[in-house]
Amino acid sequence: MTKRDWTTAGAGGEPLLRALAGLPGSVLTSFLLTLADLRARERSPADVLRQWEVDTFTGLAAVDLRRLLRAELRLLDAAAGFEAVELAPLAPLATCAAVGPTSQNKIVTTMRGTEVVSDSTNVLALECARRLRRDPHTPVRLATCQRVVRAQEVPRRPGYAHHFKLFSLATAGRQTRDHGFLVDALVEHVRTLLRGFDQLTQEGFTFGRRSVRLLATTARNAVADRIAEQLAPVVDLARRPLDHDYYDGLRFIIEIEAPDGSVVPIADGGAFDWVARLAANRRLVFVASGLGTQLVVLLFGGSASLQSRK
Known part of the structure; x- marks a missing residue:
C-alpha cells in the first residue's frame, strides 16, 4: 500500500509541490500572499474570535505582564556585562x-522569506557573526528577552503554550590559547544565570536547591574539567557524558528545586558551531544559553497570577 503524504494529499501531490518550490521567490511570495488574501476575505468576525478562543498559538500569555517585566529587568541587571539588544519578531x-x-516544520514560517523567531540564541548568532566578520578581534556579548513561538507539541499543563518568553545570553569571539575563551565564556554564562536567580529573590521569588549538570563529549572532557574547577566552589555540580549533536561538545543545565519538591531544568546552554559556520571562520567560538522567564514566574514567583481562557 502506498503511504499517503498528508502534506500534499488532496492538493495536487508531489508534482505540484515541486512546481511551487521551483518558482522564483518573488513569484511564489505573490502567489501565497494572494492566496492568503482570498482566504482572509472568506473569514467572518465569528471565525476569527473562534480561533482566538481555542488556538494555542494565539491569545494571552500565562503570566501577569508587570510581574514578567520586573523579572526580566532583574535578569538583565544580572547580565550587566552583556549588551542588551531588542530583537525583531521575525x-x-x-x-x-x-x-x-x-x-522547519517546528517553526512558524511566513510567506515573505522569513520565520517567526523560535529561539533567540540562533538570531543572536546571526548578529554575532555579522559583527565578527567586520571585526574578528572584538568579542561580542549580547543579552535579550524575547517572546518566541514554536510549532511543536507542548505539555498539557497550565502555563505551557506555543509562545513563551526567553531570556538569552550569547558570547562569541576568536578562540584563545588552550580554549581559554570557551572556558571563560561558559563559566560566565552559568555565573550570570545564577546571579540572576539571586536578583529575582529581591522580587519575592523563592528558589530551592540549585545545581548544575555539566555534560561533555570525550573530546571536550579536559575543557569541562577546567570549567568544573571554576564552578564547583559556587554551586553543586555533576558531570555527565554528552551524546547530543545539537551542541559542540559542551552543554550545561541548571536545575532548581520547585516549591512542590520537584526538580526543574530551568536553564541550559553550551557551545555551538553556529557562528563559525555563519562567518566561515573555524576559529570563532559561540556560547549561548536560555532561561524560560515565563516558567520562572509561574513556578517560583509566588504571587504570580495565571491568565485563563473562560
Whole structure:
C-alpha cells in the first residue's frame, strides 16, 4: 500500500509541490500572499474570535505582564556585562535549520522569506557573526528577552503554550590559547544565570536547591574539567557524558528545586558551531544559553497570577 503524504494529499501531490518550490521567490511570495488574501476575505468576525478562543498559538500569555517585566529587568541587571539588544519578531528563513538539526516544520514560517523567531540564541548568532566578520578581534556579548513561538507539541499543563518568553545570553569571539575563551565564556554564562536567580529573590521569588549538570563529549572532557574547577566552589555540580549533536561538545543545565519538591531544568546552554559556520571562520567560538522567564514566574514567583481562557 502506498503511504499517503498528508502534506500534499488532496492538493495536487508531489508534482505540484515541486512546481511551487521551483518558482522564483518573488513569484511564489505573490502567489501565497494572494492566496492568503482570498482566504482572509472568506473569514467572518465569528471565525476569527473562534480561533482566538481555542488556538494555542494565539491569545494571552500565562503570566501577569508587570510581574514578567520586573523579572526580566532583574535578569538583565544580572547580565550587566552583556549588551542588551531588542530583537525583531521575525528572522531570515532557515535561521535555525541552516545551522542545526532542526526541522522547519517546528517553526512558524511566513510567506515573505522569513520565520517567526523560535529561539533567540540562533538570531543572536546571526548578529554575532555579522559583527565578527567586520571585526574578528572584538568579542561580542549580547543579552535579550524575547517572546518566541514554536510549532511543536507542548505539555498539557497550565502555563505551557506555543509562545513563551526567553531570556538569552550569547558570547562569541576568536578562540584563545588552550580554549581559554570557551572556558571563560561558559563559566560566565552559568555565573550570570545564577546571579540572576539571586536578583529575582529581591522580587519575592523563592528558589530551592540549585545545581548544575555539566555534560561533555570525550573530546571536550579536559575543557569541562577546567570549567568544573571554576564552578564547583559556587554551586553543586555533576558531570555527565554528552551524546547530543545539537551542541559542540559542551552543554550545561541548571536545575532548581520547585516549591512542590520537584526538580526543574530551568536553564541550559553550551557551545555551538553556529557562528563559525555563519562567518566561515573555524576559529570563532559561540556560547549561548536560555532561561524560560515565563516558567520562572509561574513556578517560583509566588504571587504570580495565571491568565485563563473562560
